[in-house]
Amino acid sequence: MKGYKTKDIMTPGYEMPTTREGLEAVYRTLAKTADQRLVRLEQAAARGGDTNPYANVKEWAYKRGMRDISEWSGADAMRFNVAPPTQLVDLEAKIEDIKTFLSLKTSSIAGIKETFKDRADSLNEKFPGLGFKWDDMAEYFDSDLAEEMDKNYGSQTKFLVLAELRKNKKKILRGIEKSKKINIKVPDKMVEGFVKETIADFGPQVAEYLKKVK
Numbered sequence: 210m211k212g213y214k215t216k217d218i219m220t221p222g223y224e225m226p227t228t229r230e231g232l233e234a235v236y237r238t239l240a241k242t243a244d245q246r247l248v249r250l251e252q253a254a255a256r257g258g259d260t261n262p263y264a265n266v267k268e269w270a271y272k273r274g275m276r277d278i279s280e281w282s283g284a285d286a287m288r289f290n291v292a293p294p295t296q297l298v299d300l301e302a303k304i305e306d307i308k309t310f311l312s313l314k315t316s317s318i319a320g321i322k323e324t325f326k327d328r329a330d331s332l333n334e335k336f337p338g339l340g341f342k343w344d345d346m347a348e349y350f351d352s353d354l355a356e357e358m359d360k361n362y363g364s365q366t367k368f369l370v371l372a373e374l375r376k377n378k379k380k381i382l383r384g385i386e387k388s389k390k391i392n393i394k395v396p397d398k399m400v401e402g403f404v405k406e407t408i409a410d411f412g413p414q415v416a417e418y419l420k421k422v423k
Contacts, residue, residue, distance in 0.1 A: 218308070219312065232304065236304050240289040242311060266321065277307075
């Protein structure tokens with residue numbers, strides 16, 4: 210039987226095998242790679258310490274992967290590589306779910322560092338004083354806040370606003386909901402109000418900053 214490699218399968222335009230045997234081989238190849246990534250993300254998140262730069266890696270692609278796993282194999286399942294679905298259409302669908310997970314930059318430590326460290330370095334160089342870390346960028350681009358900021362502000366302004374929010378986030382979020390854990394990645398239901406109302410209504414520094422950069 211033909212051997213398969215994850216890199217080849219993930220290449221755009223790759224033609225999937227048409228036989229059940231071939232599809233199962235593809236499935237096993239991708240599932241093993243995906244599970245290896247899950248393990249590495251778990252290990253990175255478990256390193257402990259307040260300065261662990263990987264403390265939040267399970268909030269990104271990992272969360273998406275675990276959601277898909279639970280939908281396929283039940284709430285207690287932890288890995289992709291289990292017995293393949295019986296129905297061919299389900300097998301093909303699960304393969305696509307695994308491919309989606311593997312395509313996400315935050316599914317691997319290397320992808321996380323490469324993508325978001327470069328972005329942070331570039332922004333810090335372009336806008337001295339922002340002080341973004343790569344995990345700040347990963348959390349931001351993974352959130353709905355990024356989409357809302359894109360709708361409301363230009364590329365330069367949104368990062369300046371985000372920087373100002375970072376500096377004042379304790380004061381701002383405390384004013385929104387005192388009982389919530391302070392974190393720039395607020396719950397989805399708060400995102401729209403957070404961007405459209407909070408920036409205008411909370412923190413005179415933010416409003417003043419917006420006037421300067423518009």
